[in-house]
Amino acid sequence: MTITTKSAEETVALGRFLGGKAQAGWVIGLSGDLGAGKTTFTRGLAEGAGADPAGVTSPSFTFLHVYAGRIPVYHLDLYRLENESQVRDLGVDEYVGGDGVAVVEWFENVPELLPPSRLEARLAVVAADERRIEFRGSGTEWDALLRELETWH
Ligand code: ADP
Ligand code: MG
Secondary structure, three states: OEEEEOOHHHHHHHHHHHHHHOOOOOEEEEEOOOOOOHHHHHHHHHHHOOOOHHHOOOOOOOOEEEEOOOOOEEEEEOOOOOOHHHHHHHOHHHOOOOOOEEEEEOHHHOHHHOOOOOEEEEEEEEEOOEEEEEEEEOOHHHHHHHHHHHOOO
């Protein structure tokens, strides 16, 4: 299913909606060019999960940020990674699919890192303030959530 947002704040609100529903073990892969809104979306998601959104910045230089919410929010950015072993060396296994929700920017750089059960969101720039966000679940376990997203707004 696809949602179009018309401002950064709307993308934050969409992330917040999802974050409010997030459960331990959830893995959300975000793809889209620089500036597509992945970090903006994550800011809302963290807030919805009960974390302080002010702390959410691009983790490009650290790979991982952890935000304390109702459940931990693990925010990864694989922009600079090229292969799976680089990621394995970082020991991120414990964060992905564990006790919190993992949000992974540029997951398509190392898709094998993510468990097969995941939600994927592909963000694309439509216009200066407009983004198209396409959600896809890896299996039927995401169907109920995708239906809830249909009701968002
Ligand atoms: P990414 O993490 O994908 O590189 P960011 O979230 O860091 O992208 O940056 C997105 C930029 O686009 C921000 O400056 C944000 O304010 C702006 N923007 C404008 N419109 C939107 C929108 N509808 N959704 C998300 N971001 C938007
Ligand atoms: Mg980013």
